[in-house]
Amino acid sequence: MNSSLIHSVASVALLALPLCAQDVLAVKGGKVITMTGAVIDDATVLIENGRILKLGKSADIEVPWTAKVIDATGKTVLPTYVLAHTTGGVRGMNEQMQNVPWISIADALDPANTFFEDCLRNGVGTVHAIPGNQTLLGGSGMVVRPFGRTVEDMAVATSSGLKISLFAQGGGRLQQIRKLHRSLDDVREYLVDFERRKAEFEKEKKAGAIASDKEWTEEYDRQKKPVIDLLQKKIKGWLFVPSAAEVPEAIRLTKELNLVLVLGPNMHKAIDELKALNVPVVLDETIEYFEVDPETQVEQKIATPSLFAAAGIPFALSIGIGGASGYPWWQLATCVRNGVDRQAALKALTTVPAQLLSLDDQLGSLAEGKLGNLQILTGDPLLATTWVETVVLEGMVVYERAKDQRLKYLFAEPKPQGDATTLKEPKDKAEPKDKAEPKDKAEPKDKAEKAPQGGKTGAPAKEGK
Amino acid sequence: MKLPALTLLLLTTALIAQDQTTVYKGARVWPGGGAPIDNAVLVIAHGKVLQLGGPDTQVPDDAVIIDVSGKSITPGLIDAAWNGLAPSDQNEQGSESTPALHALDSVDARSNGFLKARRMGVTAVHVMPGTMNVIGGLSAVVKTFALDPTAMVVRDEAALRIALGAEPSSGNRAIRGGSVDSIYYRRPTTRMGVIWEVRRGFYDAQDYLTQTIEGGKPQPNRDLDVLGRVLQGKLAIITTARSEQDLRTALRLGREFGYTPVIDEAQEAHFVIDELAAAKVWVMCSAPSADRLAGSAGQDGAEPRFSTLPALAEKGIPFVITTGTNPLALDLVREATFAVRFGIPAEKALDAITSDAATLLGVADRIGKLATGKDADLVIWSAEPFDPASQPLFVIIDGNQAPTSR
Numbered sequence: 001m002n003s004s005l006i007h008s009v010a011s012v013a014l015l016a017l018p019l020c021a022q023d024v025l026a027v028k029g030g031k032v033i034t035m036t037g038a039v040i041d042d043a044t045v046l047i048e049n050g051r052i053l054k055l056g057k058s059a060d061i062e063v064p065w066t067a068k069v070i071d072a073t074g075k076t077v078l079p080t081y082v083l084a085h086t087t088g089g090v091r092g093m094n095e096q097m098q099n100v101p102w103i104s105i106a107d108a109l110d111p112a113n114t115f116f117e118d119c120l121r122n123g124v125g126t127v128h129a130i131p132g133n134q135t136l137l138g139g140s141g142m143v144v145r146p147f148g149r150t151v152e153d154m155a156v157a158t159s160s161g162l163k164i165s166l167f168a169q170g171g172g173r174l175q176q177i178r179k180l181h182r183s184l185d186d187v188r189e190y191l192v193d194f195e196r197r198k199a200e201f202e203k204e205k206k207a208g209a210i211a212s213d214k215e216w217t218e219e220y221d222r223q224k225k226p227v228i229d230l231l232q233k234k235i236k237g238w239l240f241v242p243s244a245a246e247v248p249e250a251i252r253l254t255k256e257l258n259l260v261l262v263l264g265p266n267m268h269k270a271i272d273e274l275k276a277l278n279v280p281v282v283l284d285e286t287i288e289y290f291e292v293d294p295e296t297q298v299e300q301k302i303a304t305p306s307l308f309a310a311a312g313i314p315f316a317l318s319i320g321i322g323g324a325s326g327y328p329w330w331q332l333a334t335c336v337r338n339g340v341d342r343q344a345a346l347k348a349l350t351t352v353p354a355q356l357l358s359l360d361d362q363l364g365s366l367a368e369g370k371l372g373n374l375q376i377l378t379g380d381p382l383l384a385t386t387w388v389e390t391v392v393l394e395g396m397v398v399y400e401r402a403k404d405q406r407l408k409y410l411f412a413e414p415k416p417q418g419d420a421t422t423l424k425e426p427k428d429k430a431e432p433k434d435k436a437e438p439k440d441k442a443e444p445k446d447k448a449e450k451a452p453q454g455g456k457t458g459a460p461a462k463e464g465k
Numbered sequence: 466m467k468l469p470a471l472t473l474l475l476l477t478t479a480l481i482a483q484d485q486t487t488v489y490k491g492a493r494v495w496p497g498g499g500a501p502i503d504n505a506v507l508v509i510a511h512g513k514v515l516q517l518g519g520p521d522t523q524v525p526d527d528a529v530i531i532d533v534s535g536k537s538i539t540p541g542l543i544d545a546a547w548n549g550l551a552p553s554d555q556n557e558q559g560s561e562s563t564p565a566l567h568a569l570d571s572v573d574a575r576s577n578g579f580l581k582a583r584r585m586g587v588t589a590v591h592v593m594p595g596t597m598n599v600i601g602g603l604s605a606v607v608k609t610f611a612l613d614p615t616a617m618v619v620r621d622e623a624a625l626r627i628a629l630g631a632e633p634s635s636g637n638r639a640i641r642g643g644s645v646d647s648i649y650y651r652r653p654t655t656r657m658g659v660i661w662e663v664r665r666g667f668y669d670a671q672d673y674l675t676q677t678i679e680g681g682k683p684q685p686n687r688d689l690d691v692l693g694r695v696l697q698g699k700l701a702i703i704t705t706a707r708s709e710q711d712l713r714t715a716l717r718l719g720r721e722f723g724y725t726p727v728i729d730e731a732q733e734a735h736f737v738i739d740e741l742a743a744a745k746v747w748v749m750c751s752a753p754s755a756d757r758l759a760g761s762a763g764q765d766g767a768e769p770r771f772s773t774l775p776a777l778a779e780k781g782i783p784f785v786i787t788t789g790t791n792p793l794a795l796d797l798v799r800e801a802t803f804a805v806r807f808g809i810p811a812e813k814a815l816d817a818i819t820s821d822a823a824t825l826l827g828v829a830d831r832i833g834k835l836a837t838g839k840d841a842d843l844v845i846w847s848a849e850p851f852d853p854a855s856q857p858l859f860v861i862i863d864g865n866q867a868p869t870s871r
Contacts, residue, residue: 297577298871324754324795333853384806384853410771411807413735 030072080125541588541842549578566602751789
C-alpha cells in the first residue's frame with residue numbers, strides 16, 4: 001500500500017476510554033481467530049489499559065488475580081469487525097449543495113441512532129462514517145467506535161479524509177466528472193495565486209517596500225483547506241465510483257490524488273482495469289446479483305467478491321442497513337458460497353478495512369500491543385445460528401447479549417393487546433357462544449332477509465364480469 | 466453389469482434423466498418429516514423415488530451411481546405462499562370478490578420467477594391470487610419445471626384465498642358523483658367494508674346451498690359454488706391476515722361460518738398464540754428474515770418478532786415457512802435459515818418447507834418427502850442446507866435435472 005496514505009494517521013488521536021484505564025480483562029478459554037496469526041484453541045487474551053498485553057495458549061498465560069475474567073470456553077473470539085465506509089448512524093448524510101469539502105460528518109453523527117446499537121449486536125467495533133454518495137466534494141469523514149453518548153466519546157480518528165463522488169446528479173456522468181475537475185482546478189488556481197502573492201510579499205519585503213518586521217499572516221481559505229490537503233496528498237479521498245463506466249476516470253484520479261475507491265454494485269465489467277491498478281477497494285453491500293441480457297433474457301450470476309478474490313485485489317466488505325446484508329455472517333457466507341476463501345472473507349471485515357483506514361497497526365487483528373477490540377461469538381462467525389455474545393472495545397465490555405433489551409423484547413413472549421371481542425366476553429363465556437352460532441346458520445330465515453339486501457348491491461357487478 | 470461410480474463433477478445434464486435408474490450415494494439425506502440419514506443411498510427411477518436407505522441399501526444392477534459424498538440432499542422445497550409471478554397479473558380489479566378465479570390461469574411456465582425459484586431449490590410452489598381482493602379466488606400447486614408445461618400442475622383448486630386488513634381496500638375510492646358501477650370506485654374502503662364483503666359472500670353461499678338442498682333449482686353461480694364448498698368443508702380456505710386485529714378477525718369469521726381457516730402471513734401470531742392453538746389452525750409464516758430490529762418489514766402495522774416461530778412450535782401449532790407477500794423476502798431456504806437462527810430445530814425448519822407444506826396443500830401423496838413412490842424432486846446442496854454458505858448444486862424435478870438458466 002502507498003506509504004503516503006499513512007499520513008493521516010499522524011493526525012489521528014486514539015482516545016483512551018477512562019473506564020478501562022486501570023482495569024485488566026482476561027478473555028479465557030476461547031478459540032481465538034487472530035486474523036494475522038494462527039488460530040489458537042483454548043487461548044487467553046489479556047487486556048490492560050485498553051491494549052492487548054498478552055495473547056496465547058491459556059496454559060502459558062498467567063491471569064492476575066485482580067483481573068476481570070470472561071469465560072469464553074467453547075466460544076469463538078474474533079477481532080471486532082471494521083466498516084471501511086458507511087453512512088449509517090448519520091442524520092442528513094447529503095448536504096444539498098454538492099461542493100462542500102469544508103463540512104464534516106462529525107456534525108451529523110447521531111450517537112443515539114440504533115445503527116450503532118446494531119453494530120455492537122453484530123460484532124462491529126469500528127465504523128468509518130462519511131458523507132453520502134450524492135455529492136461532489138462532500139466533506140470529511142471520521143472513524144468512530146459504535147459506543148458512547150457523544151461524538152467525542154465515540155471518536156477514534158477525527159479526520160479520515162474527504163468524500164468525493166462520481167455519482168451523476170442533475171446532469172450526466174461526464175458533467176459530474178467535469179464539475180469535479182473544475183472544482184479541483186479552482187483550488188489549484190487559488191493555491192498558485194496564494195503562493196504568487198506570498199512570494200511577492202517576500203520579494204517586496206526583501207526590497208524594503210514592506211517593513212522588515214511584518215510577516216505573511218494570511219492562511220489558506222478555510223473552505224478550501226480540505227481540498228488543498230487532498231491535492232497535497234496530506235489526506236485521503238474516498239472516491240465513490242457508482243459503476244464500471246466511471247472506473248477509467250477513477251483510475252486517472254488515483255494518479256494525482258491519494259484515493260480509496262468505494263465501488264458501486266456493478267463492477268464486474270471493470271475488473272481488468274481494477275486488477276491493473278491493484279489497490280484494496282471497498283465493495284458495495286450488494287455482492288451477489290444477476291445480470292439479465294436485455295435481448296435473450298439470459299441471466300448471469302455475478303458475485304463481486306469472488307471476481308476480486310480471483311483477480312487478487314484485496315477488498316473490504318460493506319454492511320447493508322436492513323435486510324440480510326446487514327448481518328456480517330450473511331455477507332461472509334455469501335463470499336464463501338461464491339468460492340471466496342474463508343480467511344479472505346474474514347479479512348474483508350477486519351484487516352483490509354483497518355488497512356484502508358491506516359489503523360491496521362491498532363485494530364483489525366488480535367496481537368500483543370494492539371487495541372483490545374474483540375467479539376465473543378457463540379460459534380463459527382459464518383453460521384446463521386451464531387450470535388454475538390460479548391463485545392469488548394479497548395478492554396471495556398460494551399455489549400452483552402444477555403443484557404440486550406431489544407433482543408429480549410423480540411424473543412419475549414408478548415402480552416396480547418386484546419380487542420373488542422375479548423374485552424366484552426371473558427374466555428369461558430366465549431365458548432358457548434361459539435357453539436350457539438351454528439344454530440343461527442340452521443335458521444336461514446333471519447339471515448335470508450338480510451343477505452339479499454347486502455347481495456343486491458354486489459349482484460350487478462358480479463353478473464357484469 | 467454394474468456401472469462405475471461417477472463423481473459429481475463428471476455429472477452432465479444427460480445423465481440426470483427420467484429414463485435412467487440413478488443412485489445418489491454417500492450424501493447426508495434429509496428425507497423430510499424424519500431424521501437425516503448419513504451416507505445414504507437414494508435410488509431414483511422413472512421420475513419417482515424407488516428407495517431411500519442407509520449405506521447398506523441394495524443398488525439395482527443397471528443403475529448409474531453418482532457419488533455425492535460430503536453433500537446434502539433434501540426433498541425439493543415447496544413454497545406454500547409464492548409471489549414469483551408478474552404482480553400485475555395477480556390482482557383482478559374487476560371486482561373485490563372473485564371466488565371462482567383460478568390463479569392457475571396466470572401461470573406462465575416460462576416466467577423468470579420459476580427459474581429464480583428452482584435455482585434455489587424450490588421445486589413446487591403454491592400460486593394464489595393476489596391480496597388486493599377480499600375474496601381472491603382459487604389457488605394451485607405447480608412444479609417449477611416440467612418437460613411438458615401442462616405437467617407442472619400438481620393440484621388445481623387447492624384452496625380459496627381471502628385477504629383481510631388494509632390491503633384489499635387500499636387504493637379504493639369513495640363514490641363522489643361517479644357511476645356506482647364504475648370499477649374506478651371499487652369498494653370497500655375500510656376494514657369494516659372488507660369484512661362485510663366476506664360475510665356477504667358467505668351469507669349468499671349459505672342461501673345458495675339451502676336452495677339446493679330444499680329442492681328448487683337454483684341458478685348456477687360459480688362464485689357461490691366455490692364459497693359453498695368452503696362452507697361444506699370440501700375446500701380449504703386460506704385467510705391472509707397480518708396484524709393481531711386481523712388475525713382475530715380471521716378466527717372470528719371461521720367461527721361465524723363454521724370453517725377452519727389456514728392463516729397466511731400471520732406476522733403477529735405471537736399475540737394470539739393461544740387462540741390459534743385452540744382453533745387448531747395451520748399457520749403460513751411469511752419471510753421470518755423480515756423480523757429485523759431496525760426497519761421492521763411488518764405490513765398492515767404488524768410488528769414481527771423473533772419469538773413468533775418458536776412460540777408456534779412450542780404450542781404445537783402446525784406451521785409452514787413461506788416467502789409470502791414481502792417484497793424483501795429472501796430465497797425460501799434462506800428464510801428457513803432465519804427460522805433456525807431464531808430457535809427452530811433444523812429438521813423442523815426443513816419440514817416447514819417440504820413435508821409439512823405438502824401436507825397443508827394436500828399434495829403429500831406426491832411431493833414433500835423422499836420416500837418410495839414419491840416424485841423424484843430433490844436438491845443436492847454443497848453443504849448443510851441451512852449453512853448460509855451452501856447452495857444447490859443440482860435441482861432435480863421428476864427425475865430430470867431442472868435447467869437453472871434460460
